[in-house]
Structure formats: structure tokens, C-alpha cells
Amino acid sequence: MRRPLCHVFGIALLVVALAGCGASSDHALQLTLSALATPIAKAPPSTTTPPVKCQNLTASLRPPATLPAPNQMPAGSFMARIQKQGYLVAGVNAGLYRFGYLNPATGQIEGFEIDLVRELAKAIFNNPNAIRLVALTVPQRLPFVEQNKVDIVVDAITITCDRRRQVDFSSVYYDAKQRLLVPASSSVQSIGALAHKHVCASAGSAPIQVMDALPAVDRPVPVGEPQAIDCLVALQQGLVDGISTDSSILLGFKAQDPNTNIVGASLGDVPYGMAINKAHPDFVRFVNGVLAKLERNGTWQQLQANWLGQFGPRQAPPQPQYQG
Amino acid sequence: MWVDENLTLEGVGTAVAPARSRRRGAAAGAAGWVRDRLATTPGRLVLVQILVVVGAVCFGAIATGAEQSRERAAKSARSQTERLLVQAKNLYTALSDANATVATGLLSGGLETAAKRRRYLNDLAVASGALSTLTREAGAAANAPAALGTIADQLPTYSGLIETARANNRLGFPIGAAYLRQAALLMTSSLLPAADHLYTIESERLNGDYHTGTATSALVTFVAVSAVALILLLLAQWYVTRISRRILNIPMAVATVALAAVSVWGIVGLLGAQNSLETAQRNGSDPVEALSATTVLLSRAQGDLSLTLVNRGTDVTDPLDFNAVKRVLERPGGLIAEISALAGRTGTTAAAHTFDTEYAAYQAKADQLTGLENGGQLTGATGAIALAPQASAISEQLSHDLAEQIDAAQGRFRRAAADATSSLTGLAFAIPLVTALAAVLALVGLRQRINEYR
Numbered sequence: 140m141r142r143p144l145c146h147v148f149g150i151a152l153l154v155v156a157l158a159g160c161g162a163s164s165d166h167a168l169q170l171t172l173s174a175l176a177t178p179i180a181k182a183p184p185s186t187t188t189p190p191v192k193c194q195n196l197t198a199s200l201r202p203p204a205t206l207p208a209p210n211q212m213p214a215g216s217f218m219a220r221i222q223k224q225g226y227l228v229a230g231v232n233a234g235l236y237r238f239g240y241l242n243p244a245t246g247q248i249e250g251f252e253i254d255l256v257r258e259l260a261k262a263i264f265n266n267p268n269a270i271r272l273v274a275l276t277v278p279q280r281l282p283f284v285e286q287n288k289v290d291i292v293v294d295a296i297t298i299t300c301d302r303r304r305q306v307d308f309s310s311v312y313y314d315a316k317q318r319l320l321v322p323a324s325s326s327v328q329s330i331g332a333l334a335h336k337h338v339c340a341s342a343g344s345a346p347i348q349v350m351d352a353l354p355a356v357d358r359p360v361p362v363g364e365p366q367a368i369d370c371l372v373a374l375q376q377g378l379v380d381g382i383s384t385d386s387s388i389l390l391g392f393k394a395q396d397p398n399t400n401i402v403g404a405s406l407g408d409v410p411y412g413m414a415i416n417k418a419h420p421d422f423v424r425f426v427n428g429v430l431a432k433l434e435r436n437g438t439w440q441q442l443q444a445n446w447l448g449q450f451g452p453r454q455a456p457p458q459p460q461y462q463g
Numbered sequence: 464m465w466v467d468e469n470l471t472l473e474g475v476g477t478a479v480a481p482a483r484s485r486r487r488g489a490a491a492g493a494a495g496w497v498r499d500r501l502a503t504t505p506g507r508l509v510l511v512q513i514l515v516v517v518g519a520v521c522f523g524a525i526a527t528g529a530e531q532s533r534e535r536a537a538k539s540a541r542s543q544t545e546r547l548l549v550q551a552k553n554l555y556t557a558l559s560d561a562n563a564t565v566a567t568g569l570l571s572g573g574l575e576t577a578a579k580r581r582r583y584l585n586d587l588a589v590a591s592g593a594l595s596t597l598t599r600e601a602g603a604a605a606n607a608p609a610a611l612g613t614i615a616d617q618l619p620t621y622s623g624l625i626e627t628a629r630a631n632n633r634l635g636f637p638i639g640a641a642y643l644r645q646a647a648l649l650m651t652s653s654l655l656p657a658a659d660h661l662y663t664i665e666s667e668r669l670n671g672d673y674h675t676g677t678a679t680s681a682l683v684t685f686v687a688v689s690a691v692a693l694i695l696l697l698l699a700q701w702y703v704t705r706i707s708r709r710i711l712n713i714p715m716a717v718a719t720v721a722l723a724a725v726s727v728w729g730i731v732g733l734l735g736a737q738n739s740l741e742t743a744q745r746n747g748s749d750p751v752e753a754l755s756a757t758t759v760l761l762s763r764a765q766g767d768l769s770l771t772l773v774n775r776g777t778d779v780t781d782p783l784d785f786n787a788v789k790r791v792l793e794r795p796g797g798l799i800a801e802i803s804a805l806a807g808r809t810g811t812t813a814a815a816h817t818f819d820t821e822y823a824a825y826q827a828k829a830d831q832l833t834g835l836e837n838g839g840q841l842t843g844a845t846g847a848i849a850l851a852p853q854a855s856a857i858s859e860q861l862s863h864d865l866a867e868q869i870d871a872a873q874g875r876f877r878r879a880a881a882d883a884t885s886s887l888t889g890l891a892f893a894i895p896l897v898t899a900l901a902a903v904l905a906l907v908g909l910r911q912r913i914n915e916y917r
Contacts (some may be wrong), residue, residue, distance in 0.1 A: 167749035167801060168670055171756040174798050175555075175659050177791045179651050180783035233841070234637045243569075244635045246849075247842045274841060276779065368641040395636040 193300035197410045199310040200420055201461040202428030209265035217419040218263055221290055226269045229256045230283050230292035230414075233274035234368045236391030237446045238295060241274070248272050251446035252293045255312060255413075255430075258438065259291070262429045276365070277341050281305050284414045291413050291426070295385060297345045298412040307419070308412030309426045310459035312439075315385040316405035317346050320392055322374065327381060329403040331357040336380040338362065339370035346384045349407050359383075371396060385409045390450040401451075410457065431459055504706055505916040511699050512909045519902035522692035522722075527894045529681040529688075530729060534887040536676035537736055541880035544669040545748060547601050549873065551665040552755040554593035554614070555658040559762035560862065561586035562650045565625050566769035567855045569632050569643055570848060582859075587622060594618070597661060607664055613657040621649050640773055647770055651763075651784075666752060676740045676883065682733050689726035692898075696722060696905060703912055714908035718901035725897040728890065735886035739879045747876025750805045751869055757798045758865045761825075764788045765858040768829055771836060772847055782833065789826070809875065814868050821861050828854040 212218035221227055231252060232239040239252040257267035273289050280296055283289045284306045295315075298308045319338075321327045330338070330350075334357050340346035342363030350361045362379050364370050370382040371392045382392065386409070389401050415423050433439045434456040443453055500506030564583045568575030598611050624646035631639030675681075696719045703712050767785035774781060792798050799822065806815030832854055835847040842848060 165670060167753050167805065168666055170796070170798065170801055171752040172663055172666065174791050175662065175756050175759060177760070177787055180780060180787045182779045182783065234640065236637050240637045241640075241841070242635055243632050243639065272841060273837075279779075366641065368638055369644070371638050372641045372645055391637075395631070395634075395638050 191300045193303065195460065195462055196300060196303075197298055197308075197311050197412070198460040198462040199308055199412070199427055200423045200463055202424050202431055206262065206425065206428045206432065209262060212263065213421075216425075217290075217422040218425050221263055221422075225264075226271050227256065227260045227263060227291070228271045228273060228289045229259075230273045230275040230280060230289040230294055231256065232294045233272075234366055235295055235388055236395055237450070238387055238391060239293070240391075248274065251313070251442055252295070254442050254446070255433075256291075256293050258433055259426060259429055262425075262432075277344055281414060284416050287416060290422070291415050293413045295387060295411055296414050297385070297409045299345060302414070305417075306414040307417050307423045308414060309423060310430055310461065311410040311412055311457040312430055313387060313411040314454065314457045315387040315409040315411060317349055317383060317407045317409050318386045318389055318401050318405060319403040320374070320382040320384075320389045320399050320401055321380070323398045323400050325380070325400075327402060330359065330381075330383065330406060333359045333381050335360060337378070338381045338383050339364055339373050339379040340382065340384045341365065341367040341370065344384070345409065346406075350383060368392075374399070385411075386451075387411075387447070390447060394450050427459065427461070434459075503916075505913050508703075508706075508909050508913045511702060512906055512913075514695065515699055515905045515909070516902055518692055518695045519898050519905070522688050523895045523898035525688045526685050526692075526726075526729060526898075527891065529685040530733065530887065530890050530894060533676050533678065533681050533733060533736060534884065534891060536672045536674075536678075537740055537880065537883040537887065540669060540672035540676060540740065540743065541877070541884055543600075544665065544672050545876060545880065547597065548662075548665040548669050548748070549751070550593045550596045551601075551658070551662040552751070552869075554590050554597065555655070555662050556755060556758045556762065556862075557586040557589040557593065558614075558618075558650065558654055558658050559759050559766065561590065562647055562655075563762045563766035563769060563858070565628075566643060566647060566766050566773050567851065567858075569628060569639065570769050570773050570851055574633065575629075583625075587618075590614075590618065597665075601661070601665065607661060610657040610660040610664075614654055614661075617649060617654055621646055621654060624649065643773055644770070647766065651766075655763075662755075669748060673740060673744050677737045682730070682737070685726075685729055685733060689722075689729065692722055693719065693726065696901070699905065699909070703909065707912055707915070712908040712911070714904040714911070718904035718908070721897050721904070722901045725893055729894060732886045732890050736883045739883035739886060743876050743879035743883060746809045747872055747879055750802075750809055750811075750872035751876065753798060753801045753805055754865050754869045754872065757792065757802060758862055758869070760788050760792055760798065761858060761861055761865070764792075764829070765855065768832060768854060769851065772832070772841070772851055785829070785833075792822075809872070811868065811871065814864070814871075818861070818864055818868070821857060821864065825854065825857045825861060828857055 207213055207218070210222060212222045231248060233241040233248050235250065235252075237250055239248065239250040241247070242249045253272070256270055256272070260269045261267045263269070273283065275283055275289075275292065275294055280292050280294050281302060284292050292306075293312075295313075296302065296308075297315075298311065302308070319327070319330055319333070321333075327333055330353065336359050338350060338359035339362040340350070342365060344363075344367075347361045347363055350359055353359075359381070362370075362373065364373060367382075367384050367388050370379065370384070373379045374382055375396065382389065383406065386401065386405075393399050393401060413426055415426065430439075433442075439456045440453075443456075447453075497510065500510050561583050564579055564586060565575075568579035568583065594611065594614055597607070598615070601607050601611075624642050628639045628642035628646060631642060633639075696715065700712060700715050700719065703715065704710060764785055767781040767788065771781040771785065790797075799819070802818065803812075803815050806812045828850070832847045832850060835841070835845075835850065
């Protein structure tokens, strides 16, 4: 009996050894599954700060009596550095219809603001095409100026006291108003009618702060989307009851969706300024000089007619205010 | 010799208390019956007969069970789970490819090319086909219904958003890009995770089949019961030889040889099947999985790259995700390294080398695009949007080459899995049949001896 038992053990050992030879390779599976489970990267959330008050909000640096001729920027000035660089780097918006947007038909970023950038390039290089456009998000706009990643940002930035601490602004180049866009079927005629309803604006933008500051009885529930255009998507999908933002943006929305109306009184002035690094006051003065010239010689009015005229009443060019 | 020396056992332990339960009474009756049989040589031969029958039934049942568990697993892997894994892979890659294709297509302007449109529609058709197959055949698997439901619910929403994006894009409205962004978000945050879930379920089911199909316990069980059955038969013959004058009991010897033969056949078959199944996994489904995951991640990278441009530099999530995917692919021991290692194993190093070259070209093009985009060079002849189709073309070539490699790996899987099941062919019938035959032969052999006492 002992001998056969030995054989059983012997055979069993052999079997275990044979089976062990080809241990199953689960490595590929584990690697594959963990690689596929790579989470979608998330951007850090943007933050808003409470608004502060200041004197002479829209006053900018006085332009020089005469502008330097193109390609003859004063030595040592920031404009001379741009001239040496060969092109003007401008942060712009690529999603504001007619204002600054990438035209899918042409594959070019175009609009009112882009033509203003071209006018600046014309003043520096005598070449409106000597530009490089950087499309920015709302949270990127000021940091790109502060970090000198762009020479100037022309991206529908509202001049605020907060922002003036971070960057210098040109004189106002477009006077927008904060208004309300609602579906054409809506009976809403003012922001008060949307109290406790969802009203959309781009996250971290001035319109959100304006809505937050409304008296409780009128205050809507602000909904922040990454970009203002996402608010129009939300409105078309019935996810929000209205959009409150700059009239310039709302005009573009109405142009993209005729089933909407711009209603209500102005919720506030939205003066747009071009943002420039605080280290370059000479460039601020130069830009202000160019803007004043464009308003004087009718170029500003022509650009408004070209890009924005078809969506609403034309407005007079903003009155520049200077100090210092 | 035929006067039994154990006669003294007679009468031992017959004192059964009358108050005992019926069962104890029955047990005592059976014990008494066994004692009666043990008393005489023919009686003992009858007991040996019973032992042989019980042993044969046990052997037949256990050996067939062990063989069957492996055969079922091998057949399941061959005809069911691997096929469903491929369907889950098709669903996953088609969805991610659709997302990358449509983002790339809408990037190039108001009108995407006809080829891009066809590719997108084809992706949707593949995804729908895979979805219906999985719903039909994998619906019962744990958690699969929720994931299948998510995809069935949201795929129409996704395609609706895409069509809205196209319509607006054709009109030149920037809101088209916003719809595209929303569709891409739905894809990456909801549809692809559900597809990933299904893929995980199916790959783990296939892996379960591999584990069952190569389980050491089944082989050990088979060898053990074969050994026990053979020893039982040999002991019975030894006993018969001892009590009879004949050295050889021909029916019992034939039974022993038959049982030994079927045992050897079984062991050879089981080892062969195990070997084939391991080949199927190592050379077949392992590469399929690694190559499929790479396809999915490369689509995701291409989608990120395109969306970075479609979002026109206004979104920071997509470049972050592109870099995250790149790290997962390229890290030491990551998917790219795994593909090289698997290519070495399967002798497809030429294809792997082509892949490496194309992948390097793709990353170089992606770096160039990212540099242009960060520098504001979105537009113009040398701008990111103009150069984006080059990255898209390399990406399509990569996914085409990966698909070819996956096809080759599936071919290797099918051949090895077919070998695995054919190694076991016939055993399911042969084991019970030969066992029954051996039992009958052993009974006949023993009956001859018993008859000598009549």
C-alpha cells in the first residue's frame, strides 16, 4: 500500500510543477485596466473676489501729443521692443461672435476687437497683419498680461478697480452695458422678474459679481459657465432662464439665435479697456493715442458699422478720460 | 486457500440494543449484511464488486467534472467571452474614435471632409452594433445593465449635440464649438467611463475563464482520482489473484488497461488544453488588450489635441488631459513598453517598430501644434489649425496599424483557443464510457470468480 501512495504523491507533485510552468499572465490585464482608468484631467476652479471701489475708474494715462511714426518707435520704449520682435502679441477672444471670434468659414480669428489690434499693429509696423493672436479664457486674461506672455489683451475685459490693481488699462474702447437675454417666448422684462431663477454668465466674470450684489428680492441664482457662449447653449437647452452679461456679447448671441430678446434696463456700465502690463506705461499712452486717433478719423465708427452695426443701434465712440 | 481465516469475525458486535432508533437499526442491519458478506470468500468478492462499481462511479463523476470545468472554460473563452471582450473593445474604441474624429473634422472649418464624416458615422454604427450584441449577450453580468443603459440613453444625446454643433458650425456661429465641447464632455465624463466599465467586466470574465481553464486543482483532481481508481482495480486484482489459482483475470486486466489509457489521454488532453489556453492568453488576448487600450488612449489624446484647438485656446482641461494620457502611455512599464514586450513574445517586432516610429512622429507633431497654439499661432498657413490635419493623419495611421495588429492577435487567439478545445474533444464522452466499460469488465471478471463458488 505504501508504494502506490508514493506514486500518487509523485504524480501530484509532477502535475503541480507542470501547472506552475505556465502561470497565467494577468499583468497585461492589470496594466491595461489601470491605463484605461486614467481620470480625465481637471482644471483648477476659478475664484471670485469681492469688488472694491476706486476713483476715476476709466481714467487712463494721457497719450503723447504726437504719436511716433510707424517703424520709428522711440528707443528704449516698450513699443521699440515690440517693433524689434516683429509682431504684436495680443490676447483675444475666439468665441465672441462678431467681436472676436474664429470664423469657421475662413479659419481666421476676426471681429471688431481683432481689427482694433490690427490698427495697433498698423501704428507700430505700418502692417495690420504683424500680429500674433492668443485665444484666452476669462481666467487667463490678466495672468497672461502680468506674466508678459502677451503684449496686450483685447478680450472684452471690463475695467474694474480690482483689475486695475493687477494691470493697466487703456482708455475705454467700447462702452457696453450689462443687460439681460431671455428666450423670445419669455414674458420677463427685467432682472427682478428672474429673482430666484437661474441666470447664466461666464464663471468669475463681472456680471456674476453684479448679480451677487443685487438686493435679495431681485437676486437671481447665478450660474457660472466656463465661457459666455456656454450660457447660450444652456439657454437653448432650457437649463437657465436668462443670461446676464455685456450687451456686446448678447448682441452676438441674438445674432446666433433669433429666438431671443435683449430686455431690461442696464444693470451697470461695462467699459472695455485693453489690458497692458503695469511695467509699460509708455505703451498705455501709445495705445490711448492710437484709440483717440481712430475715434477722431472715423475708423472706430467704420469698424463698429462693419462688425456690430447689423445687430443693434450704433453708439457713439466712448469719451476718453485721462489722468496722469 | 479458499477457507477463509477471518471466520472468527462471525458474531462480533451482534448485541444491538432494542431501544435504538430505526436509523441505527437500519445501520446495524447494513453493518450486519456487510459482516455476513465478509464471512465468506464469495461474499467478499461481492463486496469488492460493490467497491469497484462505487469507485468507478466516483472516478467517472469526478474525472468528468474536472475535465468538464476546464472544457467549459476553454469553450467559453473561445466562443463567448473573448468575442464579447472584442465587442466591448469595439464599443470603446468606436466611441473614442468618433469623438476624436468629429472634433478633428469640425476643427478644419465649416465643413468637415467627407472622409471624416464617413469615419464618424461608421464609428457610430460599430458602437451601436457592439452595444446591441453586448446588451443581448452580456446583459446579465454584474453591473453591466447600468453601463449598457448609460450608453443606450446617452449615445443619441451625444449624436444630437454633435449634429447641433455641425449645423451651427455650417452657419459660422461660434456656438457650434460650445455644443461640440458639451458633446465631448458627455463622451469623456459619461459614455467612455461606461464603455470602460463594460470592457473591464468582459476582460475580467475572460480572465476568469483562463483561470478556470488552466486551474491546477482540476488537473490534480483528475490525476488523483485516476490514481485512486487504478489502485483500486489493481488491489481488487491482487485480491482475486490471491484467492484464485489464476494469475491473470483477463476482463479485469482489460478494464485496468482501459482505465489507464483514458487517464493518460485525459492528462495529456488537459495539459495540452492548458498549454493552448495559456498560449491563447499570452500571444492572443494579452496583446489584444494592450493594443486596444493603446487605441483608446491614442483616440483620447487625438480628441484632446483637436478639442484644444476647437476650443480655440479657451480651455485648459484638454491639454492637461493630453499630457496625462501621454504619461500613461510612455511611463516605464506603461502601455508602449508593454506593446514592445508583447511583440517580442509574439514575434511581431516589425509591426511594433513601425508603431514606435509613428508614435514618435505623432508626439513630435503634437508638440509642434501645442507650441504653435501657446504662441498664439492658431491661424495662417503655418498655424496650428492648418497643421492639425497632419497630426490627425498620423493618428489615423496609428489606429489603422493598431487595428491590424489587433486582428493578427485575435487570429493567434482563435487558433490557440481552437487547439485548447480540440485537445479536450471526446474526453467528455470517453471518460464516462470507458469508466462504465471498465466497471462492467471488472464486474464480469469478479463474477467469474464468484461463480466458481456456486
